[in-house]
Amino acid sequence: MVAASWVASWAGRGLRQCLATGRISIIPGSRGQGLFPSNNGHVKLAAAAYSWSGVGKQNKAKELVGREGHTTAVLPSFGLGGRVGSSNSAFGFKSLVALSAAAAAVEAVQSTVVETEEEAKEYILNELPAEPVTLYQYAVCPFCNKLRAYLDYMDISYTIVEVNPLTKSEIKGMKKNKNGKLKVPIVGLPGRQDQMVESDDIIDEFQRLFEKSDSSKSWFGSGSKKSAKHLGEMKQWRDWVNNRLVHVLTVNIYRSVEESFETFDYITDQGNFNFFTREAARYSGAGIMYFVSKGIKKKRDLPGDERTHLYEAARNWTEALDGRDYHGGKKPNLADLSVFGVIRAIEGFATFNDLMESSSEMKSWYYRVKEAVGSSALVVS
Numbered sequence: 557m558v559a560a561s562w563v564a565s566w567a568g569r570g571l572r573q574c575l576a577t578g579r580i581s582i583i584p585g586s587r588g589q590g591l592f593p594s595n596n597g598h599v600k601l602a603a604a605a606y607s608w609s610g611v612g613k614q615n616k617a618k619e620l621v622g623r624e625g626h627t628t629a630v631l632p633s634f635g636l637g638g639r640v641g642s643s644n645s646a647f648g649f650k651s652l653v654a655l656s657a658a659a660a661a662v663e664a665v666q667s668t669v670v671e672t673e674e675e676a677k678e679y680i681l682n683e684l685p686a687e688p689v690t691l692y693q694y695a696v697c698p699f700c701n702k703l704r705a706y707l708d709y710m711d712i713s714y715t716i717v718e719v720n721p722l723t724k725s726e727i728k729g730m731k732k733n734k735n736g737k738l739k740v741p742i743v744g745l746p747g748r749q750d751q752m753v754e755s756d757d758i759i760d761e762f763q764r765l766f767e768k769s770d771s772s773k774s775w776f777g778s779g780s781k782k783s784a785k786h787l788g789e790m791k792q793w794r795d796w797v798n799n800r801l802v803h804v805l806t807v808n809i810y811r812s813v814e815e816s817f818e819t820f821d822y823i824t825d826q827g828n829f830n831f832f833t834r835e836a837a838r839y840s841g842a843g844i845m846y847f848v849s850k851g852i853k854k855k856r857d858l859p860g861d862e863r864t865h866l867y868e869a870a871r872n873w874t875e876a877l878d879g880r881d882y883h884g885g886k887k888p889n890l891a892d893l894s895v896f897g898v899i900r901a902i903e904g905f906a907t908f909n910d911l912m913e914s915s916s917e918m919k920s921w922y923y924r925v926k927e928a929v930g931s932s933a934l935v936v937s
Contacts, residue, residue: 680745680752681761684769688713688935690744692727695826696819698802698898699755700741705897706759709888709929710766714743716934720828756794759890793876793883793891802898803856804865808907810849811862815906816842822905866907867914874917881924888928896925 691707691714693700707714719726719740731751733739743752752758809819820842824834852858858865873895877883883891899922902908912919 679761679764680750681765684712684762684765685746687746688715689746690715690717692717692719692730692742692744693740694719694721696823696901697740698805698901699798701901702797702894702897703741703743703755703758704932704934705893705900705929706762706890708931708933709893710762711933712762713933713935715937718826718828722833726828756798756894759893763890789876790883790889790891793873794894796872797891797894797898800856801869801895803852804858804862804869805898805902805907807849807853807856807858808862808866809902809905810845811907813842813846816846816849818905820845863910863914866911870911870915870918874915874921877917877921882921882928888925892925893929896922896929900926 689707689712691700691703693704693716695718704714706712717726724738727738727740727742730738730742730744731753733753739753741753741755741758743758745752752761808815810816817838820838823841824838827834827837829837853862880886882888888896899908899911912922
């Protein structure tokens, strides 16, 4: 009983933390509790007119969506009757832990659905670090994987700290992004207290130093109209990765209940969860993100079949190659590494397998880049 109370208290603190930071808010209601992600990607707990015990009753959920104006998501394994904070055993510590773990799991993929990155405006690095940098990441974060692809390709040594998406204790007090949010990836610099944030900004800082120290590292040389044209196209494709491709991949890896569970099996195995929160997140998070992805489809103008948009994205990218091995020509450029990095984040998933099977050009390009990137620059202590 004491142990159960402690776990419930711990879960409650996690839930309250999410409430305090705005990741979760509670909407009063009558019977039962459903999970409703708002349009901005934050999770809301909204009272439903039904007690949820699985991923069924979707039509009733849609009726509730019409009244509340939110996209519906449900906890697939725990019945959530009763009121938050009551002593009703139907909403006991398992439900609280489920909610906390689910919030953590959703936080682990929030960078996939809501992050838009901007250009850097001030420099932090004056020289390339002589010692490994420290990458604070979520294993499945596409922006983290994009950054890792660059670090691997440029052979910039790094160590990894896997961040707990619920507590974020590993990055508390660190630099926030331009929107004032504490988001991964964050790069810690050896012998310094400050950090680098925003994946594209970090990449640009390193690349600036490489091009300054060695002109052979420049993707297109310098000074010509052709260089300016190619640099502009490269930026357009990097923006496309952040604003389109990432969201297309997200709705695909959560397009069905089965694929949502496949994704969360990986997320919880790779993420920084303890056993209890891992199991709670595995079931709760899969249900949440299945429904969250439906909201993303509407917000990002991705109607109809998710795979259609996936294959269209592949066609757009491979057509832009225009017969070249890489977008950069004879070697990968930052656009190649960005596309490769976010796709590598889902390697082994059903979405990845279907993507490779759908386009021989995409498959050939992907494995060419993978070979060019080579072995990881990760330093394992």
